[in-house]
Amino acid sequence: MPIRRTLLLSALLAPLFGVTHKRVKLWLRVRLGRLMFMLLRNRHRPWPARSDKVTLVFAPHQDDEALGCGGLISHRIALGEAVHIVYITDGAGSHPAHPEYTPPMISGLRADEARVAAGILGVPGSNLVFLKAPDGQLPHLDPNVRADLVTRIAACVERIAPSQVFVTSRLDGSSEHTAASALVSDALAVIRIARPRQLEYVVWSLWSPRLLRPALRIAKLVHRHTLSTEEYRLKQNAIRAYRSQIEPLAPWHYSTLPANFTRMFQDSEEFFFEF
Template sequence: MRADAFLAAAAALPVRDLRDLVPAGGVVVVAPHPDDESLGCGGLIAEACARGIPVRLVVVSDGVGSHPNSPSHPPERLRTLRESETLAAAAALGLPAGHVAFLRLPDRFVPSSGPRAEAAAEAIAAAARACGAGALFVTWRHDPHCDHAASAALAGLARRRLGEVRLYAYPVWAWALPPETEVADAPRGARLDVARHLARKAAAVAAHRSQTTDLIADDPGGFRLEPAMLARFAQGHEIFLDVES
């Protein structure tokens, strides 16, 4: 199925309650980079926290690839900044800092196999066990970013360690795919109504100041989330795709 048709169908998936997606147990959100959790799952995290459903957030990469040429923010300082932004975002969504884990794998070079991947998968599985997870949520494997695809693979490896745990994918960069790209069969899954959490989600996204403002102004090639991208994630529903075993 072409990407344009797939995404149009995904945007029309039925609206379901969180407990339809995760009938029992907690939730683990796997984010390739600091900010993916707020963009793709901010409403889900806020909904789960508001309902007392246990949540764990696992951030896979160190995030230092966003501004690789900044004199003022060399890698260690940038990593520290992005982690502090993530903790502020989590707090805005109702998630305590103690429920956030940073794996610090290299941004743009997250492995999908081998010893480091297996260790990362075990860390995700450990987070799932800690909250009695009924489902993992990770970026879509067709997202046009190597770390998003690798994180999807890591979540798949973790799922194999966990038994009867559901796996869902949330698209982040999918709309940047060329429309004619062949991606998958018709989407299965659901949309979650997050309208009542939009203010919290906006605050979480805004907490990632290094990605949404000119906070780091000395890297001409530095990354910044554009208004059109931010507007896409300010809508009242989040999309979650069923991932087959």
């Protein structure tokens, strides 16, 4: 299989050329990502011809929407459609024990960045909702707290009445993203309006492309959106708006996201699963 050959080849050649372990891992991520994108392209189906007048995007954290579907968001806006974004957590857990920024300060900073990023993509501030669930605790919520959050998510869906909703993949490699997918699914099961389509986008599984394999096996449909030059530009600018995540927050000398993480989102394609 191509993935196994890639792993074996990198292990054999890296010592010969003096390549560092980190560079090998990055090379592997990029190479495996390209291989998985080839598989995704072979499985993808075109978007339905009908127009979706209202799109609702759920982001577990402030940045997931730009990383996972920033191109599609700007595309829908350019078509004259309405896009709404709901941020599920408060984002306060990204910098634990930071010496200068408290969790509430981090939460406020990320909310400000989200508004800037959304504005770049064309989503007005009036179409943003911040549910402020505790960051880092979505998989372990008290049952009563979780039930209340499901109710609040369902209320957002009923008020906005979208024809399609997007949320992080249930197989994205992040417990928070998996929990977000389950919360949205549970909310869609109890809404009192026509149930919209649920599509799932990927974030962390681009950083660890092997995680895309199980999704490919069980997904009913794989959709692809190819970004135009302008959509690509807007997406990259929206990602850069999240400076607290991709750059060190002084006095720290390292970013909260892994180095080179955003490199995995420089492709001109976005993929979405329907399960």
